[in-house]
Amino acid sequence: MPYYLIQASYKESAAKALMARPQERSGVVKKMVGSLGGKLHSYFMAFGEYDVVAIVELPGNEAAVAMGLASVAGGALSKYNTTVLLSPDEASGAMKKAKKVPYTAPK
Helix, strand or coil: CCEEEEEEEECHHHHHHHHHCCCCCHHHHHHHHHHCCCEEEEEEECCCCCCEEEEEECCCHHHHHHHHHHHHHCCCEEEEEEEEECCHHHHHHHHHHHCCCCCCCCC
16 A cells, blocks of 8 residues: 655644644544555654644555545645655666656757
8 A cells, every 4th residue: 555644734723722622633643544444654743834744554546635635624724735655665666667768858
């Protein structure tokens, strides 16, 4: 199954709700991922542009999009980003295939 990096930021209202009632949210994410046939590998709160970072394994892009849509539709997030991750073997395979791709740079 493919791996995905999920990054999300809370809206101001969600941040206020978390401050008023602190809660551990990885269980919610784990339940979402599991309902799609996947697995949550890691979940972190973060500094910077995104408040939450997770590594998930999902059956494919359709499941990844479904998770993103459900997350954003919940109304608590201001930003949501999904990045497809490649294993070292997949990356090596892509590098080998790239050697065979015809390409001519502009001159």
